[in-house]
Amino acid sequence: MEQxxxxxxxxxxxxxxxxxxxxxxxxxxxxxxxxxxxxxxxLDDLDLERERGITIKLNAVSLNYHSDDGHDYxxxxxxxxxHVDFTYEVSRSLAAxxxxxxxxxxxxxxxxxxxxxxxxxxxxxxxxxxxxxxIDLPSAMPEMARHxxxxxxxxxxxxxxxxxxxxxxxxxQVLENIVKYIPAPNGDPNAPLQAxxxxxxxxxxxxxxxxxxxxxxxxxxxxEILLMSNGQKxxxxxxxxxxxxxxxxDKLQCGEVGWIAASIKSVQDVRVGDTVTLANxxxxxxxxxxxxxxxxxxxGLYPTDNARYNDLRDALxxxxxxxxxxxxxxxxxxxxxxxxxCGFLGLLHMDVVQERLEREYNLDLIAxxxxxxxxxxxxxxxVKLIDNPALLPAxxxxxxxxxxxxxxxxxxxxxxxxxxxxxxxxxxxxxQDIIYLDDxxxxxxxxxxxxxxxxxxxxxxxxxxxxxxSLDYELIGYRxxxxxxxxILINGEVVDALACIVHTKFAYQRGSNITRKLKDIIPKQQFxxxxxxxxxxKIIARTNIKAYRKNVLAxxxxxxxxxxxxxxEKQKEGKKRMKAVGSVDIPQEAFMxxxxxxxx
Amino acid sequence: MIKGLYVHVxxxxxxxxYCDFAKARFNYGLAxxxxxxxxxxxxxxGQDSFETIYIGGGTPTALPHELLExxxxxxxxxxxxxEYTIEINPESFDLDKALLMQKYGINRxxxxxxxxxxxxxxxxxxxxxxxxxxNAMYYLDKAGIKNRSIDLMYGFRxxxxxxxxxxxxxxxxxxxxxxxxxxxxxHPDTILGMKGYQLADDEIRYQMYCRIxxxxxxxxxxxxxxxxxxxxxxxxxxNMIYWHYEDYYGAGLAASGKIGNExxxxxxxxxxxxxxxxxxxVVRLGREDLRFEAIMMGLRLIEGINIAKYDERYSCQxxxxxxxxxxxxxxxxxxxxxxxxxRTTSDGMLVLNDILVDFMSxx
Numbered sequence: 001m002e003q004x005x006x007x008x009x010x011x012x013x014x015x016x017x018x019x020x021x022x023x024x025x026x027x028x029x030x031x032x033x034x035x036x037x038x039x040x041x042x043l044d045d046l047d048l049e050r051e052r053g054i055t056i057k058l059n060a061v062s063l064n065y066h067s068d069d070g071h072d073y074x075x076x077x078x079x080x081x082x083h084v085d086f087t088y089e090v091s092r093s094l095a096a097x098x099x100x101x102x103x104x105x106x107x108x109x110x111x112x113x114x115x116x117x118x119x120x121x122x123x124x125x126x127x128x129x130x131x132x133x134x135i136d137l138p139s140a141m142p143e144m145a146r147h148x149x150x151x152x153x154x155x156x157x158x159x160x161x162x163x164x165x166x167x168x169x170x171x172x173q174v175l176e177n178i179v180k181y182i183p184a185p186n187g188d189p190n191a192p193l194q195a196x197x198x199x200x201x202x203x204x205x206x207x208x209x210x211x212x213x214x215x216x217x218x219x220x221x222x223x224e225i226l227l228m229s230n231g232q233k234x235x236x237x238x239x240x241x242x243x244x245x246x247x248x249x250d251k252l253q254c255g256e257v258g259w260i261a262a263s264i265k266s267v268q269d270v271r272v273g274d275t276v277t278l279a280n281x282x283x284x285x286x287x288x289x290x291x292x293x294x295x296x297x298x299x300g301l302y303p304t305d306n307a308r309y310n311d312l313r314d315a316l317x318x319x320x321x322x323x324x325x326x327x328x329x330x331x332x333x334x335x336x337x338x339x340x341x342c343g344f345l346g347l348l349h350m351d352v353v354q355e356r357l358e359r360e361y362n363l364d365l366i367a368x369x370x371x372x373x374x375x376x377x378x379x380x381x382x383v384k385l386i387d388n389p390a391l392l393p394a395x396x397x398x399x400x401x402x403x404x405x406x407x408x409x410x411x412x413x414x415x416x417x418x419x420x421x422x423x424x425x426x427x428x429x430x431x432q433d434i435i436y437l438d439d440x441x442x443x444x445x446x447x448x449x450x451x452x453x454x455x456x457x458x459x460x461x462x463x464x465x466x467x468x469x470s471l472d473y474e475l476i477g478y479r480x481x482x483x484x485x486x487x488i489l490i491n492g493e494v495v496d497a498l499a500c501i502v503h504t505k506f507a508y509q510r511g512s513n514i515t516r517k518l519k520d521i522i523p524k525q526q527f528x529x530x531x532x533x534x535x536x537x538k539i540i541a542r543t544n545i546k547a548y549r550k551n552v553l554a555x556x557x558x559x560x561x562x563x564x565x566x567x568x569e570k571q572k573e574g575k576k577r578m579k580a581v582g583s584v585d586i587p588q589e590a591f592m593x594x595x596x597x598x599x600x
Numbered sequence: 601m602i603k604g605l606y607v608h609v610x611x612x613x614x615x616x617x618y619c620d621f622a623k624a625r626f627n628y629g630l631a632x633x634x635x636x637x638x639x640x641x642x643x644x645x646g647q648d649s650f651e652t653i654y655i656g657g658g659t660p661t662a663l664p665h666e667l668l669e670x671x672x673x674x675x676x677x678x679x680x681x682x683e684y685t686i687e688i689n690p691e692s693f694d695l696d697k698a699l700l701m702q703k704y705g706i707n708r709x710x711x712x713x714x715x716x717x718x719x720x721x722x723x724x725x726x727x728x729x730x731x732x733x734x735n736a737m738y739y740l741d742k743a744g745i746k747n748r749s750i751d752l753m754y755g756f757r758x759x760x761x762x763x764x765x766x767x768x769x770x771x772x773x774x775x776x777x778x779x780x781x782x783x784x785x786x787h788p789d790t791i792l793g794m795k796g797y798q799l800a801d802d803e804i805r806y807q808m809y810c811r812i813x814x815x816x817x818x819x820x821x822x823x824x825x826x827x828x829x830x831x832x833x834x835x836x837x838x839n840m841i842y843w844h845y846e847d848y849y850g851a852g853l854a855a856s857g858k859i860g861n862e863x864x865x866x867x868x869x870x871x872x873x874x875x876x877x878x879x880x881x882v883v884r885l886g887r888e889d890l891r892f893e894a895i896m897m898g899l900r901l902i903e904g905i906n907i908a909k910y911d912e913r914y915s916c917q918x919x920x921x922x923x924x925x926x927x928x929x930x931x932x933x934x935x936x937x938x939x940x941x942x943r944t945t946s947d948g949m950l951v952l953n954d955i956l957v958d959f960m961s962x963x
Contacts, residue, residue, distance in 0.1 A: 524802070526932075526951055549806030552952040554782040554827050556900060558606060558842040559856040561893060562865055562883070568896070572957045 001074050003255040004184045008076045008213065010094055010126075012118060013103035014111040018133040022103055022165040022174070023061075023077060029171050030075070032063040032243055060096075060199070060211055060257050062241040067179045075178065076241075076257035078198070078213075080117070087472055088291055091120055092273045093198045095289055096213035096257060099127040099182030101174060102155070106132045106140035106162070110148040115411055115441075116470035118153055129181045130157045131174050136164035152441070185215075185255030192283040193217035193225075195252075195260075195276040200267050202321035206238065208264035212276055213257045215287060220251040224279040225262060228286040229271050233279050234262035267324040293325045294475065295343025296404075297350055297454050298387035300331060300368035300497060301357070302339030304579060304588070308363060309338045315361035316340060319353060326353060331388065335495045335581045336366055341388055344370075347454055366579055368497045368591045372451045375402040375478045390496040392485040395536050401501070402478040404450040407432070410461065412469035414442045419464040427452035428503060448473075449481065451501070486511060486540075488518070489532040493582050497591055502535075511541035517593040522586055524548035529584055602859060603651045604841040605678060607642075608852030609660040609671070610634070610870075613692055616714075617725035617791040618753070618784055622854030622868040623658040631667055633874055634853070639674050641851050641878050650849075652683040652838035659712070661692040668697055672704035683708050683747075683837040690732035698743035708747040708836075709740055710780075716770045717763050720756055725791060737774065749778035749836065754812065755805045756784055757798055764808055765815065772819040777834035781812055782827050809950070826900045826949060843901050845894040861885045888963065890914060891921065896956050904943025918942065925958035 013019035026032075065073045078097055080090045094100065100121045104110055121128050130153075132145045142162050149157040159181075161173035187194075199211035212219075219225070223236045238261040240248040252258040264270055271293065275286035303312050313330075320326050327343035344350040350370060357363050376384045376392065377399045386392055392401075408429070410420055417434065421444065424431070429446040436442055448457075453473065461469050486507060488498035498518075502510045511533030518531050522545055533541040556564050578585040611626040611634075612619075624630065653675065663671060685708040686701060701709070713733055715721055721728065740748060750771060754764050771779055783805060786792045799805065813823055821829035825843060828836065841848050850857040854868040867873050867880040885893070891914045898905035910918050919926060919937070926942065929935040934948030934955055948955060 526954065546803070548802055548951075550783075550802070550809060550950045551954055552826055552950055554785055556826075556842075556897065557839060558604075558848050558858065559608075559850060559854065559865075561842075561856065561858070561863065561897070562881075565893065565896065568953060568956050568960060571953060572960050575957060575961070 003186065005071055005073045006185055006255045007073055007099070007178050007182050008078065008097045008185060008257055009099040009101055009178060009182055010078045010080050010097050011101045011103060012114065012121060014105065014114045017103050017105040017108065018165045019103055022133065022171070025165050025168050025171045026077065026175065027061065027063065029168065029175065030063040030065050032061065060242060061244045062257065063243065065175055068176055069179065073179055078257060089272055090117060091124065091289065092196065094121050094124045094126060096196055096198045097126055098185060099129060099178070101178065102128050102130045103133050104130060104145050104149055106134050106142045106145045107137050109145050110152045111467065115153065116472055127182050128155055129177050130155055130160040132160050132162050133165050135162045136167050136169065187214065187216040187254040189218060189254040191216040192281045193219050193276065193278045194283045194287055195219060196287050197270060197272055197274045197276060199272065200270040200324065202267055206261040208267050208270050210260045210264070210270050212260055214252050214254050216254060216283070218251055218253040219260065225276050226279045226282055227270065227274055228277060229274040229290060230269065232269055234264055236260055236262045267322060271324065293345065295325070295327050296346055296450060297344045297370045297372065298341055299350060299370040300333060300336065300339050300388065301342050301354065302333065302336040302366045304364040304366055304576065306337040311361065312340065312357070312363055315357050315363060319356060325349065333390065333497045335497045336579060366588050366591055369500060370454050372404050372454060374483070374501060377402065389485055389499040389501045392501065395484065400480050401483040402480045403483060405447050405476050405479050406450050406453060406473040407476045408446050408448050408453065408471060408473045410444045410469050410471050412442060412444065412465050413440055416465040416469060417442060417444065420444050420461065420469060423460055423464055424448060427457060447476065450475070484535050487534045488514065489534060490586065491529050491582055491584050495581055507535050508540050514593055515541045515543045518590055519543045519545050521590045521593055522584070525584060602647050602847045602849055604838050604848035605650045605653045606848060606850040606855055607655045607675065608850070608855040609655060609657040609663060610853040611657065611662045612659045613662050614725060614727050615791065618786070620787040620790050621658060624870060626662045631663060635667060635670055637874050637876065638852050640876065642674060645849055645851065648677060649679040649681065651681045652841065653678060653680045654838040655686040657687055659689045659692060660686050661688045661697060665696050665700065669700055672700065676704055685710055685838055687712060688736065689728065690736040691728035693736045693739060695739045695742060698739035698745065701745065702743035707745060708749070709745050710749040710751065711736060713750045714753045716767050720759060720763065723756065723758060747834065748776045749780060750774070750776055752779060752781040753784050754781060754808050755800050757800050759800060761808065761811065764811065768812065768815045772816070772821065778830040778836060779816060779821055780828050783809065824902050826952065843897045845897045861890060891916065892959060895959055899944055899952060899955065902943065904941040907940050907942055922959055924962040928958060929955050
């Protein structure tokens with residue numbers, strides 16, 4: 001097919017504004033999928049994503065469209081994930097497109113979260129075409145939505161179709177607008193191959209399947225390809241498009257989006273944003289925008305039942321096949337036994353991995369509080385990277401500790417400047433700038449320690465701006481901070497998995513918050529349990545969990561046996577979910593309590 | 601042979617705020633249909649003589665005279681060797697009912713008093729007064745029913761130690777042989793549960809329990825089970841069947857029975873019951889279920905479990921079979937093995953659930 005009949009696009013939408021529903025309707029109306037084959041929302045592969053209403057795994061579908069202009073078009077619809085942890089992946093899948101369809105909910109209008117992705121699209125020189133969805137709802141206010149698209153985003157919405165993705169109303173117009181407004185790809189078919197990798201996944205028969213956008217040149221089965229970031233070479237065994245099932249072809253040509261199989265053994269070798277070229281006729285330079293993926297957040301994952309350590313390892317290895325950004329290595333904790341130190345892109349990524357391990361591999365896990373990687377400068381000039389607070393060398397050996405900082409760009413309506421600045425100050429942020437984007441919106445720029453951002457910053461930001469703020473951040477390097485290790489002692493014993501690194505200025509406050517939180521989380525047991533926080537051997541906070549005095553059923557007669565036995569079984573299950581540290585049973589949530597910053 | 605027969609009367613005049621038993625407000629027509637159905641269920645019981653019969657509720661005395669008589673008549677088919685108990689509530693009891701009970705051979709009454717503090721009674725949704733209680737005792741005297749137990753409760757937020765001691769003192773001054781005293785439990789589907797009622801503090805309930813034990817033991821009411829106290833040789837024979845994990849029939853709404861290695865639970869649904877669908881479930885108990893449940897019930901008794909009898913009944917060596925749980929709890933001073941019995945210590949009884957979870961977890 002000639003490039004002028006190809007359209008590559010993504011759909012951008014706020015959560016619940018109808019992105020997946022629109023994708024489904026587009027697949028239906030282009031007869032890509034028969035409606036009876038439709039499992040709701042085909043692009044979201046994983047159950048987990050569907051449940052959380054977020055899209056994590058990228059995916060692309062090819063579809064044929066016969067336009068009102070009489071021509072047949074080939075559309076490639078590229079899906080994007082929607083969370084700040086995955087900004088880089090989003091930007092790479094957008095880079096595979098020439099345009100994006102922006103879905104705005106007619107009942108909600110433009111939401112701040114959408115803005116970040118719209119601007120990401122505009123940064124990638126995409127043509128953004130708006131559509132107004134959910135017009136079937138009685139509360140729909142399409143004119144307000146149109147006004148907001150024009151005023152808040154600055155896009156021309158005069159030709160924005162009013163649709164109901166749910167009912168299929170006017171979806172045809174969206175397809176026509178894609179043909180009309182989104183530019184065709186304009187790569188050079190005769191240039192050396194340049195293909196952008198925007199996703200990959202592991203297939204147990206063929207190895208890694210790489211999702212690519214052919215920017216220049218073409219690629220055929222049998223070609224020897226070169227991955228430019230690491231110089232690895234492979235022979236293409238199979239390639240094709242998806243509709244959404246895989247369809248094999250003999251070549252992918254300039255402007256197309258498709259998949260390549262080349263007996264690649266590990267997703268770790270295939271990096272999103274990398275450029276694929278031909279080994280015997282390489283392009284001169286890679287496509288711009290490639291970034292090494294970095295683990296930003298680490299935590300320990302331990303099976304509650306130590307006997308399942310090997311099951312956890314197997315599960316992590318399986319997940320890693322499909323998740324290039326997951327890192328892990330074995331570690332041990334005195335309190336928790338054998339487990340793994342795992343590295344993640346961010347907290348959502350961490351949650352998702354943990355949930356998949358528990359759900360798909362049926363493991364009961366204890367996660368320690370997430371930590372960033374600290375640079376520990378020792379007195380002897382040596383520098384150690386520490387991603388586990390428990391492993392911090394003794395205080396007297398340390399010259400100073402540096403921690404990773406990010407530059408956070410928070411986009412929000414200007415009414416929220418006050419609360420946002422207050423939040424950033426509380427999180428040890430350093431003010432950099434406020435940029436007025438227009439009359440109503442600002443970018444607030446702060447340098448923030450990553451460790452302060454990884455836990456509840458995003459939630460706090462959402463709640464203090466009623467959901468209107470969006471956050472984008474990049475790592476800007478390490479800075480020296482007044483940091484110290486805080487140990488938590490339960491029943492007089494240091495629990496290594498509860499250790500954390502705190503800023504000395506906040507140590508007392510953190511210590512008392514954590515001990516108080518632990519007191520609420522750890523259930524009463526048969527004896528009194530002191531909980532202490534200590535820095536450099538000095539106790540800075542202390543509280544006690546009183547012993548419970550009674551745990552016995554008042555009544556147990558002939559008619560009660562079944563019910564009372566169930567009650568005991570419940571107590572037994574509850575106990576199983578806890579980790580015995582010394583003689584104290586500690587529930588899973590306790591290991592996250594270290595991050596509790598609630599200043600009550 | 602099946603030792604006991606329990607018969608449930610699921611009617612009350614007023615629901616108590618803490619009660620999660622199967623019951624309904626008394627209604628004459630419904631009660632007649634219920635008794636019809638109960639009669640059918642009783643017909644299915646193939647055994648005619650028991651050690652004990654127990655009529656519980658609900659409130660058996662919520663039945664008016666003629667229906668109570670009908671119930672007692674249909675039960676007169678069964679003979680009992682030792683004990684025939686009925687639960688009575690002071691507000692729905694009178695001399696006629698007492699004499700009726702006498703006529704049909706009832707020899708033990710369990711009186712639902714809960715407290716002698718009328719403010720507290722009010723809080724529980726109990727409608728009787730202390731005068732009703734005094735009258736009830738008088739009617740039982742007249743009917744010659746001398747073996748009497750009362751139920752008390754503690755753990756209410758508004759209850760002080762003085763109020764509790766006053767209840768205990770009043771109880772031991774009465775002419776009774778047996779006292780059951782239960783800590784209040786707030787179940788979600790009770791009036792208290794729906795109101796989000798908070799119990800008295802853990803520590804206070806603990807102190808109350810200790811006070812109860814001491815007080816009643818000092819006044820000749822020996823503790824023989826977690827919540828039960830009696831004068832010498834006046835244990836509830838019927839309830840001992842449960843704690844000895846022996847076999848019993850249960851008839852009526854929500855009643856349960858255990859026959860050998862089978863336990864059945866009757867439906868809690870009136871409509872189902874009246875349709876003749878009595879059984880909700882029948883569970884076949886495996887070897888380990890039997891072994892565990894015998895421990896779960898037996899450790900509630902102060903005397904504990906006779907190890908030799910246990911070993912014989914369940915063809916295993918208890919001390920070996922549950923070695924880990926027993927050793928741990930013995931070393932923590934919560935269990936003891938002596939004179940051929942396994943029993944809780946007085947500390948252990950307070951945390952019996954933890955001990956049982958150990959038995960459940962480690963085989």
